[in-house]
Amino acid sequence: MTDSRPSVAIVGGGIGGLFAANALIAHGLKVQVFEQAPALGEIGAGVFITPNSVRQLERVGLGPAVEKWGSRVGAGSRYFRDDGSTIAPVQVTDSKGWNATFGMHRADLVGFLAAALPPSVVFTDHRATGFSQEDKVARVTFANGAVVEADIVVGCDGIHSEMRPHVYPPSNPVFSGTVAYRGLVPHASLPGWPNDAWMMWLGRGKHFLAFPVRAGQLINFVGFVPADAQMKESWTAKGDPDALRAEFAGWDPRIERLLKLVDSTFKWALYDREPLPVWSKGRLTLLGDAAHPMLPHLGQGANQSIEDGMALATILSQADRDSAPAALAAYEQLRRERVAGVQRGARENGLRYDTMLGDERKRDAEIVAHASFRKTIYDHDVVVTAREAAAAL
Ligand code: FAD
Numbered sequence: 001m002t003d004s005r006p007s008v009a010i011v012g013g014g015i016g017g018l019f020a021a022n023a024l025i026a027h028g029l030k031v032q033v034f035e036q037a038p039a040l041g042e043i044g045a046g047v048f049i050t051p052n053s054v055r056q057l058e059r060v061g062l063g064p065a066v067e068k069w070g071s072r073v074g075a076g077s078r079y080f081r082d083d084g085s086t087i088a089p090v091q092v093t094d095s096k097g098w099n100a101t102f103g104m105h106r107a108d109l110v111g112f113l114a115a116a117l118p119p120s121v122v123f124t125d126h127r128a129t130g131f132s133q134e135d136k137v138a139r140v141t142f143a144n145g146a147v148v149e150a151d152i153v154v155g156c157d158g159i160h161s162e163m164r165p166h167v168y169p170p171s172n173p174v175f176s177g178t179v180a181y182r183g184l185v186p187h188a189s190l191p192g193w194p195n196d197a198w199m200m201w202l203g204r205g206k207h208f209l210a211f212p213v214r215a216g217q218l219i220n221f222v223g224f225v226p227a228d229a230q231m232k233e234s235w236t237a238k239g240d241p242d243a244l245r246a247e248f249a250g251w252d253p254r255i256e257r258l259l260k261l262v263d264s265t266f267k268w269a270l271y272d273r274e275p276l277p278v279w280s281k282g283r284l285t286l287l288g289d290a291a292h293p294m295l296p297h298l299g300q301g302a303n304q305s306i307e308d309g310m311a312l313a314t315i316l317s318q319a320d321r322d323s324a325p326a327a328l329a330a331y332e333q334l335r336r337e338r339v340a341g342v343q344r345g346a347r348e349n350g351l352r353y354d355t356m357l358g359d360e361r362k363r364d365a366e367i368v369a370h371a372s373f374r375k376t377i378y379d380h381d382v383v384v385t386a387r388e389a390a391a392a393l
Helices: 015-026 051-059 063-069 106-115 241-247 253-260 301-316 324-353 360-379 382-391
Strands: 007-011 030-034 046-049 078-081 086-089 102-105 128-133 138-142 147-150 152-155 174-186 199-202 207-213 218-226 236-239 265-272 284-286
Touching (some): 007 015, 015 030, 015 051, 015 301, 030 147, 046 051, 046 301, 051 301, 051 360, 063 102, 078 360, 086 360, 102 106, 174 324, 218 253, 236 241, 265 324, 301 324
Parallel strands (some): 007 030, 007 152, 078 199, 102 207
Antiparallel strands (some): 078 086, 138 147, 174 218, 174 265, 236 265
């Protein structure tokens, strides 16, 4: 008997592509991942993962890895004013009280997503340069001369996606006017600093975030500040620790204490895109930042890419080679509106964090009220709706 299930080629081995590969394999599909870099890896910085994606990581058997590498944050998590006074607790559970919010080192997350895949699924040194499709087959060409055919291609190749223009005409990313200084400090050098709390300080035009990663061994920090003229032209650059310290001089002494330990940092210009009106064309679809790059102010870019991967796998597992394009349309239909809401919400929340939507009293009231919006994000279980979509194929 021939296997009628669609084969899948994933372009991009970041968090989105690697989780999608795990989810597709867990649903019995044949997958290959093509990554442009010579080795899988991630920058030395943190990512925060939340119940809506932890639920999906658990479903593919990665719950123990999340517990091992992550740093669960608890009830001591707080929003503060720039002077250090408390605004409100941070929502760390879903509405059922399930606490599955973890700080994670990006390299650890990518590491265990990759380690869970069978050998010979991931091909590094494969930079996709072209895409074509016919009625029954999709084809990706690579800079190294390789040509790969599959029933389905999933572009998981990030904000500068090479695959996206094959779905929708090219557009420019939108610059937010802010940059993020990111880095890590050893927890051992900060005696008394909580290694189970997500803490954010809010001021005018700036905000500062700290949370633990790597089982509490490191504290990840991010300082969000207005961009200077030079930064508008480069996406990432080495950041000057003294410039970062100057940005937050006079804020809560806890920030000063942490920043004293910083000897290197990276600056990221923060871009997103307008929500795309389409994600798929025939046998090609998009996932993660390729489909919906968003600002980090709801901490959802990676979490939404994990939801995408589980939705895609759930729906595609009910398709055959012929119905695979209809399955991609159903995946897009399921995901596009929800993610566009999160994209817009991230923009708005960044303005709120920077006290740009009103005065401090209004900001503080909105931060208190924000817990209920967080719950709507955290409660979502994409599998429930994906199963309904799959049943309607
Ligand atoms: P990427 O991580 O960009 O991966 C794309 C992969 O594709 C890369 O490996 C790249 O090398 C590869 N690639 C690119 N082009 C090609 C090609 N032509 N051929 C082959 N391979 C290719 N999200 C959260 O959920 N929580 C957070 O706390 C959070 N914090 C953030 C903080 C900051 C400051 C920033 C900037 C972002 C944050 N995000 C967060 C967002 C999150 O990092 C991204 O949404 C997520 O990493 C996107 O994953 P991805 O796999 O879709 O894309």
